[in-house]
Amino acid sequence: MNHARARWRSCIEAAWRGQRLCLLALLPLSALYGALWRIRRWAYDRAWLPSAHPGGKVLVVGNVVAGGAGKTPLTLAVVEYLRRKGYSVGLISRGYGRRGIQVEEVTATSDARQVGDEPLLLHRRTGLPVFVGADRLAAAQALRQKYPQTEVIVSDDGLQHLRLRRDLEICVFDAGGLGNGRLLPAGPLREPWPRPTSDVPMLIVGPPGLNLPPLEQSVPVHRRLSDTAVNAEGQRRPLAALRTQPLVAVAGIAHPERFFEALRAQGLTLAECHAFPDHYDFGSNLAPFLAGKEIICTEKDAVKLWCWRPEAWAVALEVELPEAFFAAIDRALATAPHHAQSHYDRAHGSPPT
Structure with missing residues (x-):
């Protein structure tokens, strides 16, 4: 049963990497998905949907392509660099597949089924505070409330979680790049590419030689x-x-x-x-x-x-990442606005609890 699921997923991803005719029937659904995504982004840009910054600095490591792209090892590399620089760091994650509903802190004895396998791995590898929750903003606020000394919050995944304001985005690709360049479900893209212009700087990370249309060059990462x-x-x-x-x-x-x-x-x-x-x-x-x-x-x-x-x-x-990658992180942190405490859009009143 599980081997069959793995093979089925492999077939879907193989189709996404090409231009299979069988995917043409899904193009109307992809168009609907893209329209809904643009409306949602537009609503956040105009503050019709509330967003907030939890305080300190926020770095989001994520991707725009469905499936694994090596985010967690990259997150660990970023966290270790920030620790060497002397920052007090905490992590947040959705905790994909977890059974828990509320925001929860990960401990060394946590059950992966309750908090998610990747958050548990992050905590055991780093020993740092890790909070999980479908609402990444609520997870970040809970982390800052319990550990107010936290200077930098690193979010493992959450690039599309626009409710959480951030100071730097790190978008990770694997060798498949953009696949067939189509949105879900006719392709692997979670959002349109290239992304709309934003005040938030983005670093694009991928295998050496990966070029993304129209002009983006990725920072080479060796795995x-x-x-x-x-x-x-x-x-x-x-x-x-x-x-x-x-x-x-x-x-x-x-x-x-x-x-x-x-x-x-x-x-x-x-x-x-x-x-x-x-x-x-x-x-x-x-x-x-x-x-x-x-x-x-x-x-x-x-x-x-x-x-x-x-x-x-x-x-x-x-x-393994080049020094230019970490230098870009330094510049982003140095130029990011100072957030002494969580700021919520005034038009929407007090932050959620």
Whole structure:
């Protein structure tokens, strides 16, 4: 069942990357989607829909293409840079697929099903405050209320969450770029491209050589697997030490095949590869399925899989970015207006609680 879902998603994304005739029937829905998106953007631009800034500085890391684009590793790289610069940093996220409804703080013992796998990964990797909620503004306000010393809030995803005002946008692309350039559902775009002009600066990040029409040049990012695998007990092993044994690779991410290819490129022998849908909820029913096998998985999958298979080896995805990228972040933070406290449009009264 889950393998079928993964294959179906792969077929859809393959269609989005081309100009398949089967997608022509969806063009009216894409036109409707685009019209609704433009009306919504227009309403926010004219303050007909309320928006607010939670205070401090806000950086949003997101994408305009449906599916994974490597946002979380990039978010981690941005957060670590800001920490080295001496900023007090907090993170917010929607927590895709979470069962919780209200805004919630992520802790080291949180259940990924309650807070989302990516927010739990972010907290465990950084130890920083992480709040989740469908309303990113409410999550940011809750973070600032509990941790008023926070100077910079980094939002993992939320590029289209216009209710949250921001000081810098970082838009991430993978090698697929804009796909066929069409809006959902006839294409992968969550919003029209190029984006409307805005007072908020945007950094575009993608693989080396990626060019986006009409004139945008992306900041090149190099992605690679970490040289070391880790299990739930904190034990570490170089990937090179795993080359002598057959492994079972498990991935519940947007593009599982890319993870499998990266493992093979490291010289690992994959006896089995099991692809699951993105954000897959690994449960106890998986334990017998993989009993007695040496498992290797992504870092995002590990926060769920370790509950049942703590000996599984997790491999992180790392990114390398040019100094120009971080210099642009410095300039954006230096020139952004100072927000001492949350500001809500006066026309709409007090901020929501």
